[in-house]
Amino acid sequence: MRQLLLRIPDDLHARLTAKAKREGISVNALANKALHSAAPAEGPADGVTTRRYRLKERAREMGILVESPAPPVTPERFSAALKETEGIGPVVTELWTKGR
Numbered sequence: 001m002r003q004l005l006l007r008i009p010d011d012l013h014a015r016l017t018a019k020a021k022r023e024g025i026s027v028n029a030l031a032n033k034a035l036h037s038a039a040p041a042e043g044p045a046d047g048v049t050t051r052r053y054r055l056k057e058r059a060r061e062m063g064i065l066v067e068s069p070a071p072p073v074t075p076e077r078f079s080a081a082l083k084e085t086e087g088i089g090p091v092v093t094e095l096w097t098k099g100r
Helices: 010-023 027-038 051-062 075-084 090-097
Strands: none
Touching: 010 027, 027 051
16 A cells, blocks of 8 residues: 655645544545545456446545445454354454454
C-alpha cells in the first residue's frame, strides 16, 4: 500500500475532520473514498465488468452509494464470534489465528 503526503488548507482539513466524525470514519478513510470517486477503477480485478459493479460505481459517482463502515471489534464481540465458530474447521481456525 502506498502513502500520499498531501498539503491542504487548514479550513479544508477542519471540514474533512468534521465530516469524518459525523460519518464515524477516519479522515484517512474519508480521503480514500473521495479519491476513489475521483479515479474509479476500470472494472473488477478479474477484468469481468458486471452489471452490479457498474451500478455500484455509478451510485458512487452520483454520491448516493451508502457504504457503512465495519462495526468495531471489541474483545467481547471477538470472544463471542470465536466461541460461535469453534470447531467449524481448520480454515476458520487459521483465520482466527491470524486475527481476521
